Amino acid sequence: VAAYYNVHTNSLFLPAALLQQPFMSVELKADGLNARDFGSLGGLAAHEMTHGFDHVGRLYGPDQVSQNWWDDKTKLNYKERAQCVANYYHTFKDMFQYVSGNQTISEDMADIAGLHISYEAMMSHARKLVQSKDTPKGYKVTREERKEFFRSWAETWCHMGTDKAKEQMLQSDPHSPPSVRVNAALSQFKPFQETYNCPRGSPMNPDTASCALW
Numbered sequence: 001v002a003a004y005y006n007v008h009t010n011s012l013f014l015p016a017a018l019l020q021q022p023f024m025s026v027e028l029k030a031d032g033l034n035a036r037d038f039g040s041l042g043g044l045a046a047h048e049m050t051h052g053f054d055h056v057g058r059l060y061g062p063d064q065v066s067q068n069w070w071d072d073k074t075k076l077n078y079k080e081r082a083q084c085v086a087n088y089y090h091t092f093k094d095m096f097q098y099v100s101g102n103q104t105i106s107e108d109m110a111d112i113a114g115l116h117i118s119y120e121a122m123m124s125h126a127r128k129l130v131q132s133k134d135t136p137k138g139y140k141v142t143r144e145e146r147k148e149f150f151r152s153w154a155e156t157w158c159h160m161g162t163d164k165a166k167e168q169m170l171q172s173d174p175h176s177p178p179s180v181r182v183n184a185a186l187s188q189f190k191p192f193q194e195t196y197n198c199p200r201g202s203p204m205n206p207d208t209a210s211c212a213l214w
Contacts, residue, residue, distance in 0.1 A: 003044050005051040010064050012048050014041075023156075032129050035145040038122035039152030046121070047114030050214070054106040055082070084211035085109050089184050094177035095166050107175045109213045111185045115153060116212065119191060122149055146195045154182045188212065 003014045018024065024041050025034045051057050058078065061069040070078070086101030089108050093099070101108070126141045159178040161169070169177060176184065186192045187203065188210045198205035 003048050005048040007052065007057050007060050008064055010052060012045065014045060032135070033122070033126055033141065033145060035122060035149040036152040038118050039149040040156050042118035042121055043114050043153045043156055046117035047110045050110045050113040051106065054109055056106065081211065081213045082109060085112065085213065088211050089176055089180065092180045092184055094170060094180055095163065097170050099170065099176050099180055104174055104176045108184065111181050112188060112212055113214050115185050115189055116214065118153065119149065143195060146191065150186065150192055150195065157181045
């Protein structure tokens with residue numbers, strides 16, 4: 001059973017099965033920062049939350065009623081940013097076929113936004129830890145903890161499937177193929193590029209302008 005967002009009730013649903021190992025840690029680390037949990041559960045929750053503002057979710061106002069509640073400037077800005085995401089994902093291939101960026105756009109935007117939000121949540125929590133009297137002086141998020149976050153986020157989208165299933169996914173699934181979900185989103189995220197020292201112009205730090213909705 002997967003996590004999901006319900007636009008009609010503005011509700012986020014996370015199965016209890018996710019709140020245990022191996023998806024979630026059961027013990028708190030000594031420094032109070034479980035980077036893995038922010039990458040896995042945090043990334044998934046943030047992904048689902050942003051569906052409230054995707055191509056469908058944005059059409060529903062605060063009262064969960066379909067209505068035109070954005071001004072023209074906001075809608076134009078949204079469409080331009082969304083198209084940037086669609087065009088970028090269309091440059092990726094799987095099974096020798098290009099991803100249809102317009103088909104997967106809502107999920108792709110949620111992947112990118114979920115990555116941004118969960119990473120910022122981890123860094124915000126770290127800033128609170130610094131202010132705690134129980135935290136050792138000089139504490140800061142280490143490079144290894146950042147790597148742990150990114151590994152956990154990427155592992156969330158791991159998937160095994162036959163070649164036939166992958167071909168069908170490319171034709172009809174609203175999600176990009178798992179490898180594309182990971183590489184496309186991370187290649188647009190500066191903290192990832194800085195953590196892994198990705199040189200400018202490399203596949204994970206392309207020369208093209210980055211695309212982000214929020």
